[in-house]
Amino acid sequence: MFLQQAYTPKLGLDLAGGTTVTLSPVTQNNAAPPEEILDRAVNIIRDRVNGTGISDAEVAKSGDNIIISIPGVGQSEAVKLVATTAELRFRQVLAMEPTQIPQEMATNAPTPSASPSASATGSAKPSSSQSATTPAPSASPTGKALSSALTAASPAPSPSATQDGGQQDGKKDQDAKKGQDAKSTPTPTGETSPPPQQDPNAGVNTEGIDPAVLAQYNKLDCADPKNRGQGVQDDPNKQFAGCETDGSFKYVLDVAKVVGTDINTASAGVQQGTTEWVVQLDFKSKGAGEWSKLTTTAYNSPEPRNKVAVVLDGVVITAPNIISPIPGGRAEITGGFDQISATNLADQLKYGALPLKFNRSSIETVSSTLGQDQLQGGLISGVIGLALVVLYSLFYYRGLGIVAVLSLVVATVITYTSVVVLGHNAGFRLSLPHIIGLVVSIGITADSFIVYFERIRDEMKEGRRSLRAAVEVAWVRARRTILIADAVMFIAAIVLYFLAVGGVAGFAFAMGLTTLIDVVVVFLFTKPFIAMLARVRFFAKGHPLSGLDAERMSEAGSGGRTTTPQEA
Template sequence: MLLALILALGGTMFLQKAYTPKLGLDLAGGTTVTLSPVTQNGASPPEEILDRAVNIIRDRVNGTGISDAEVAKSGDNIIISIPGVGQNEAIQLVATTAELRFRQVLAMQATQIPQELATNAPTPTASPSASATGSAKPSQSAGTPAPSASPTGKALSSALTAPTPQPSATQSDQKQDKKGQNAKATPTASPTAQASTPPAQDPNAGINTEGIDPAVLKQFQALDCTDPKKRGQGVQDDPTKQFAACDADGSAKYVLDVAKVVGTDIDTASAGIRQGTTEWIVQLDFKSKGAGEWSKLTTQAYNSQEPRNKVAVVLDGVVITAPNIISPIPGGRAEITGGFTQASATTLADQLKYGALPLKFNRSSVDTVSSTLGQDQLRGGLIAGVIGLVLVVLYCLLYYRGLGIVAVLSLVVATILTYTSVVVLGHNANFRLSLPHIIGLVVSIGITADSFIVYFERIRDEMKEGRRSLRAAVEVAWVRARRTILIADAVMFIAAIVLYFLAVGGVAGFAFAMGLTTLIDVVVVFLFTKPFIALLAKVKFFAKGHPLSGLDAERMSEAGSTTGRTTTPQEA
């Protein structure tokens, strides 16, 4: 089992071509940026606003593909640590805080959904709607989109269940015969009939491309919203340019016009129940400038055909909702309806309210950790580890002699498991080795050696009690030693878990390394150390108590021999 584990970890390394661990900020170098909030009255900002800002900035940083970037609060400040990235890139990354964009939808296309969802699709309904408070819904006329609410609160249901536009008969279902007459092509056409190559399907079939930038249209066609990693979370979209984006759940993609209204134009956003009903809605109040722009945007959308009668709300490059506009909305107040629950309405209101980061942040400090300093720290940590390992090996060989070989080999196995685990975690879970991790690994050398010492001393105790053979002593000692080893490791592992969840930064890294090596210690002792000693007990060199075995009579018994049998009065 141990060999299978080592081969699995090693095989993963070779298949992924990952032979060295990833290094953290303090070892590989990087940049740390501290953002300090600025409030009008100079007071501390509300805790919930800081939490929301941390989440938005974390999505933005992670959306760039930078692994192991840390975004955390420190008092009222937000600290962003980015390993392996230059100072200029880090500053550019956080200089522009996340902002909402309100964009008119120019084109929309449902992405492919699982077959079981398609077969159970509900009756087509319209998407969420936005309207002015207290305004009556206008009567329907030709060319005016019908307003109704979708249970999902998303502008998706009608697109998911609408039939796919088919090419006209003159393009795909008919062909010209020899007499110039039109004959409908069928799957059972005679093999001798003149074959014709059907024209390639237009990827823009059914889409009104008028006014859409060709470059953005190409991005729209290539956009894969079914892959969460490709949905563009964290993308900083240019408000002055058209934009192709995915829905938050990946079920639709959009071509969006330039942003006419942005998040800073919102005064307040709140979730509530419409008066006289039990329907949850999201209410928006715009500032004076935003109210005018919002009125123009909704009027333009209202006078457009589907899907251009929608206005998408974009946060960090992702469409969080795209309601139908059922009437122009003047006055700076709007409602978004769509069968919301209390939780979904509150979430959307928070996104609208805090998506623009109502706090202004100043970069109070930008610190760069050079890779040279990190290499010096890494070199020092490795030297400390080697010194500690050598001292433990020398002690085991001098004190336990032959048994010390078991301890040395066990440490070698533990080292192999630790190294391969760190590499695999680095390339599959974005784990980066930092200086606190190295300290934890160095300290764990002594912890691992403790388990071997407990077992060796138990064997010696059994030998001192006059047991006839080493093989019997090995088995009896193991029953007693394993309980002590498991209790000690359990206490250490619990301490590591508590420290990991209660601490932050380097202390948490130390706790993670300690917990990892504790688990490896249990694996090595149970799957290598004990079986290996049981095997050595059958070797004459150890069984007969050779002076260099560490189990000789002089060491084992104060009275004399342990390998020879003690004569009792009854036997005499």
């Protein structure tokens, strides 16, 4: 807490307000979306904004709209996250060519080494950067970072490049001469015939390409930023024409053989041996098999069909060459990420793709629904409950009550620290249900040391054991009862946490957290502290104010209690 300079907990929606985003679905013909699709979208968005279940974010349907309430003001990254489709697709490249970008755009365009790229393994090595307008022959067509499983740099195709490679230059000269001859060839009527129109697909292997997609590819202008914006809903079952993120290349892509739903998990981290942030993907069993087939097909195909494009929301992130089939079901997106952007992308992929496209119809800042007075009321109730337990412990256990008080103080400090640290690292926000769970935990902690104290008394009755011996024997028997009681409470908290949402899940989380803290305090503080006090004469000799005097224990043991130790 001190290292992070975080000293106060973050507050939830009901105590501090936040941001409300209303999403309206976009469907074909403006038809109402199916109910099951909306439910799926709600679950995905809930996972995205409240993936851990402790950030106090709320997601609910209102008619065909989805309303998301996010704690805190200015949650711009979360607002962007909830409406992004974030569907990742892996498609084989069928055709590609560089795009002529205006000079002013090329000047301002990011260098390829700073833009995202993908690899199939965890060891990516950056390739040499290239101009966005004229790819160097020694650079990869995508100019991206490739792994050892991908090809070395290959010549980038020119706008009229074909699989015949070097034969194109000779053909260009011949075509130019034919064009000149055509211009000067008179018709029988004496008129000069118009020059033949240049075929836009000259030199392109169009085999297997849908004519409609090919026509779209010919018209596609990747210099226009509108064609490079994410959020495009590309059908994974159809071929697709799209642009690269920086507009340097345009592609015809085959149907998606691996899609975002085939991803098992995604995580952000620093690439081994570098300081570069990457997004690592692990595929499900079916996705791993399809990924292996896709890379095998690309490996056995000629240029440029030996490439696999990584497409996110209709934009090609990278299209690396495949130089060998890649089994194992792992992939990696690298290049140009910082911690925030890598984490956001990993969250989008991990929590799934939205089944619909949504427009943000409204974004509003809302005030707290309860306010500071309710927060103070909850804290005051906790202080009153804590004070009553302390007074009762001192009255009934006298000297042993000091152990109870200090145990509660230690538990309170650990709980507060946990709330603050979780708030600054895991998005935990303290709401009224959380406060209720923390207040209830006071009784859980008190139960634990009461069980232990009563076991010690049972062992010391009628002078059968010394205090030092009673402390150890009582602990062996009491800890079983403590663990069973805490286990029952923790299981209840887990079940409630996973079956409930919103405030109820927050209450369950707080209760489960404090139950774990109770086990830590009893084992690492309460028991060792009592063992230390057993060496102090005041307690060992049974002083009347120690709570372990023979007269007091005999009073506690009256009512027909036998001398046989009883389980607490």
